[in-house]
Amino acid sequence: MKIFGFPTSPYVRKTLLIAAEKGVEVELVEATPHKPTPDFLAASPFRMMPAMADGDFMLPDSTAIFMYLEAKYPEPALLPSSPEERGQAMWFDEFADTILANSARGVAFNRYIGPALLGLPVNEEAAGEAEVKAHPALDWLEQQVPEDGWLLSTYSLADIAVACCLRTLAYGMDVKARPRTGAWLERAEARPAWIAVAEKEAAMIEAAKASGHHKAG
Ligand SMILES: N[C@@H](CCC(=O)N[C@@H](CS)C(=O)NCC(=O)O)C(=O)O
Structure with missing residues (x-):
């Protein structure tokens, strides 16, 4: 499953964490609303991150992605039962x-x-x-x-x-x-x-700084 976004966004981090708690493997694809790639735009028509692609199925919005993952991978449940x-x-x-x-x-x-x-x-x-x-x-x-x-x-x-x-x-x-x-x-x-997602986030920030993306704006 792919998640498009940058993990300093709380919404992107939320989807990464939900997937990690459920043991779902995720490929985090760097995406920004300012310079959307065609893949990201296909999954998120209004350029908001995160967006998800699970095979051919695409979905934007962290809460929508949560509902999808909770239904597809019910264990461990991340919604209480009452x-x-x-x-x-x-x-x-x-x-x-x-x-x-x-x-x-x-x-x-x-x-x-x-x-x-x-x-x-x-x-x-x-x-x-x-x-x-x-x-x-x-x-x-x-x-x-x-x-x-x-x-x-x-x-x-x-x-x-x-x-x-x-x-x-x-x-x-x-x-x-x-x-x-x-x-x-x-x-x-x-x-x-949380520790696994935090490591991904720190690595992506360091890579962005090192590649000078930030200078390009
Ligand atoms: N309700 C959305 C909100 C997503 C959102 O606002 N993402 C921000 C990044 S933190 C964004 O992509 N903003 C770009 C824009 O507003 O053009 C969700 O839960 O995913």
């Missing part, structure tokens, strides 16, 4: 993908991703504005995180989506300052699937 927790898992996914991601993007892009990978100057004003918006979301999250274990009764899409977004935010600010959130994130980061 109706209540299923609803909550989708809400955490939505919270991560919209409320949290909106600020993560501004903080991470203006402090790290733009400067390190695209040759852009640090934009502290824009990063600071985004960071102010991140705090209410992080405060709310701190109240949801349990002292031990996961956001819901089992490790699920909820943990994956939120942790992936925090990982992007961490490129530009401290996301472990809140104690429950910090400890929960460290539990998530200790999972073998």
